[in-house]
Amino acid sequence: MSDITNPSLKNIVRKHFQSLGEDAPTWTELHGLLCALAVGPAFDDINYSELLELDVPENVKAALNDLCQRLESQLTSGEPINLPCLLDPYQEEDGQDLASWCAGFMTGVFADEDTWYQDDESTMAEMLLPFVLISGLDEDEALDDIWNNTQLVRQMALSIPDLLEELFLVFHGPDSDDSD
Numbered sequence: 001m002s003d004i005t006n007p008s009l010k011n012i013v014r015k016h017f018q019s020l021g022e023d024a025p026t027w028t029e030l031h032g033l034l035c036a037l038a039v040g041p042a043f044d045d046i047n048y049s050e051l052l053e054l055d056v057p058e059n060v061k062a063a064l065n066d067l068c069q070r071l072e073s074q075l076t077s078g079e080p081i082n083l084p085c086l087l088d089p090y091q092e093e094d095g096q097d098l099a100s101w102c103a104g105f106m107t108g109v110f111a112d113e114d115t116w117y118q119d120d121e122s123t124m125a126e127m128l129l130p131f132v133l134i135s136g137l138d139e140d141e142a143l144d145d146i147w148n149n150t151q152l153v154r155q156m157a158l159s160i161p162d163l164l165e166e167l168f169l170v171f172h173g174p175d176s177d178d179s180d
Contacts, residue, residue, distance in 0.1 A: 026095035029104035036108020038071035039168040041115040102135035130156035
């Protein structure tokens with residue numbers, strides 16, 4: 001199975017985090033994190049325990065790494081990534097909605113934020129705007145004004161799968177400095 005929908009890997013991850021209770025990330029949030037790690041700058045070793053501020057056993061770390069590699073392979077082969085939630089920025093479904101997915105994605109960005117922005121800060125800020133806006137992590141009043149433009153925000157949400165491919169090309173494409 002070549003994509004992230006591998007049920008056994010996904011179940012290992014889901015079961016572990018569900019067993020930790022309400023404060024643990026949901027599958028939707030973890031998928032966002034894995035997408036950021038897959039499309040962003042290359043990591044030598046991802047410390048999931050530090051990143052998630054939770055104990056992550058070796059078998060779960062291995063499953064997360066394998067799922068992340070599957071996402072990278074999917075993007076390398078030109079296949080789009082399907083999000084595990086609706087691309088509706090205004091739907092609220094605690095931990096299972098687009099805002100939760102975007103929050104997970106931004107967790108991955110924050111893991112190595114300087115590297116994300118090092119080559120062209122303004123272009124990267126523009127590319128990441130939909131993720132920041134929809135996640136609700138930034139309390140900038142200018143973002144509130146954008147949020148109130150529902151048509152624009154819905155367009156941003158629908159652009160997320162394409163943005164994932166664009167971000168992947170920025171960090172892993174033929175013109176990137178990445179040696180993968």
